[in-house]
Amino acid sequence: MLGGFLSGGPPQLVQVFDTADCAWSPGPSLPGDSHHVNAAVVDGTIHVVGALQGTSFTAVGVTWSWTPSTDPQWTVRAPMPAAANEVVRRPA
Numbered sequence: 001m002l003g004g005f006l007s008g009g010p011p012q013l014v015q016v017f018d019t020a021d022c023a024w025s026p027g028p029s030l031p032g033d034s035h036h037v038n039a040a041v042v043d044g045t046i047h048v049v050g051a052l053q054g055t056s057f058t059a060v061g062v063t064w065s066w067t068p069s070t071d072p073q074w075t076v077r078a079p080m081p082a083a084a085n086e087v088v089r090r091p092a
Helices: none
Strands: 015-018 023-026 039-042 045-053 058-066
Antiparallel strands (some): 015 023
């Protein structure tokens, strides 16, 4: 589980579910507060590519990665191009 909402706003929360033990444990905090995180796993590495921040749901082009088997924390990668943060609205 990556990010989310708490009473004080979006946290840097990471919770890891172990399917073998059927138990949750804390993971390393995200590099920034976020919610509605876009994440994918490729070859054992979790990649975050974009998220929303704050209660105004501001789109941010953050990119982070974490390989649980080898990395103690998240790595900040080059951000997405600025145009990727823009919301495209189609005419009604």
